[in-house]
Amino acid sequence: MLALVLKDWSNAKNSFYPSLLLGLPLILLLSFLDNRTNSNLLHQNQFYWLIYFYSSISVFYRSFGFEHRFHNFHIYRSLDIAPWKVFASQCLAHFGICILIGLAYLIFIPIFWPTENWPIFELLALTAAIAACQTPLGCLLGLLLQFEREFLFALFFLPIMTPLLLAASQLSEDFYPSWVYILSAFFLAGSFVSALVFQFFFDELTQSQ
Amino acid sequence: MSLKVTDLRLRRAHFELGPISLELRAGECCALIGANGSGKSSLLKALLGRLPTTGGSLSGLPRQRAAIGLEPLLIESWSIQGFINWYGLLAGNPRDETFLSELKNYRSMKISWLSSGWKRFVEASCVLSHSFEIYFLDEVFVHLDPRRRQQLEGLIKRRLQSGAMVILTAHSADELEKLSFPCRQIHLNERAS
Numbered sequence: 324m325l326a327l328v329l330k331d332w333s334n335a336k337n338s339f340y341p342s343l344l345l346g347l348p349l350i351l352l353l354s355f356l357d358n359r360t361n362s363n364l365l366h367q368n369q370f371y372w373l374i375y376f377y378s379s380i381s382v383f384y385r386s387f388g389f390e391h392r393f394h395n396f397h398i399y400r401s402l403d404i405a406p407w408k409v410f411a412s413q414c415l416a417h418f419g420i421c422i423l424i425g426l427a428y429l430i431f432i433p434i435f436w437p438t439e440n441w442p443i444f445e446l447l448a449l450t451a452a453i454a455a456c457q458t459p460l461g462c463l464l465g466l467l468l469q470f471e472r473e474f475l476f477a478l479f480f481l482p483i484m485t486p487l488l489l490a491a492s493q494l495s496e497d498f499y500p501s502w503v504y505i506l507s508a509f510f511l512a513g514s515f516v517s518a519l520v521f522q523f524f525f526d527e528l529t530q531s532q
Numbered sequence: 533m534s535l536k537v538t539d540l541r542l543r544r545a546h547f548e549l550g551p552i553s554l555e556l557r558a559g560e561c562c563a564l565i566g567a568n569g570s571g572k573s574s575l576l577k578a579l580l581g582r583l584p585t586t587g588g589s590l591s592g593l594p595r596q597r598a599a600i601g602l603e604p605l606l607i608e609s610w611s612i613q614g615f616i617n618w619y620g621l622l623a624g625n626p627r628d629e630t631f632l633s634e635l636k637n638y639r640s641m642k643i644s645w646l647s648s649g650w651k652r653f654v655e656a657s658c659v660l661s662h663s664f665e666i667y668f669l670d671e672v673f674v675h676l677d678p679r680r681r682q683q684l685e686g687l688i689k690r691r692l693q694s695g696a697m698v699i700l701t702a703h704s705a706d707e708l709e710k711l712s713f714p715c716r717q718i719h720l721n722e723r724a725s
Contacts, residue, residue, distance in 0.1 A: 325621060326618055326619075326621035326622035327622070329618060329621070330607060330618060333607060333609065333610065334607075337609055389607075389608070389609075397599065398599060398600075400580070400582050401580055401582075401597060401598060401599030401668065402597075402598065402599075402622065402623065403595075403597075404622075526582075529577075529582055
């Protein structure tokens, strides 16, 4: 399991800087477009989450791009490594990188939108929760890239993550229990479905050539 | 320890394979020979228990097994040493460093710098440096120059001498003509027996 996590962490880490750099021009652009007179905290939070999800697409896309079904998955199966371990390892590695991406933006964004009320710790905790919610589905979509190289990752990623985007922007403004329930349900259902479907496609991939 | 395959059949989208029968004992090697698309890799997968068969039986498949796929399992951004360490962790058993002696001057090299022949050699040496009961080596000599091929044959021979089973695949019998160890051949375009 440790070997899997190390390899997946390496792939995810290689996606970190490009993903970070992808979001920075967006921060700059949005800070120019932002009407400072109407600027409020909710507005800034929405920008943060938009950039965060935009970069997350890149993390999963690039990271799974480094995988090659004939290289890696085939060998895992010959060594009798269970698909759920591969799934768990991918989730763990990408969860860590998604938190790092969020942390990096939390450093950059207050520079462009300075405010005294920037709830940095709450946003960080929320980023961890959102990262936990999005990684299982992100890993599943990433695996589908191995099936179909022309798979339009972003086309699926953002619509599926819409409830998270809404929950994140609302919860970063105030504590709404209903959004917490939605987030929890998303995490449980997303993880369960992703784990099942991931294993199915993993087996299909290792059988096909 | 003996792997026994009796009248094994499998169906893929574009062909049917079998019936194939073979028996492999400890220290023996068997080569599956066939043209592109003849089902060599599919048969390996079926032997590994990863592809459903449509008939026949398979018994005695060892628990400790390793495979090398058509494409090398390498992480391009790592060094050879990094990959060797990582595979050791993945395999979960100690490696025999003497199998890696040919790599000693190259261990710090990044894998992305290597030619396809070198990648194949690095992966095969690394896998063979770990002790398994059976090795499935899919087109393992592809891309290798005569010198590397000879070295790799030496490593396979050592594993056979220590009692492991080896199943190879190749496109033609000519490729296996001058092997330095005995290897039974099964032609997939003919009925195997």
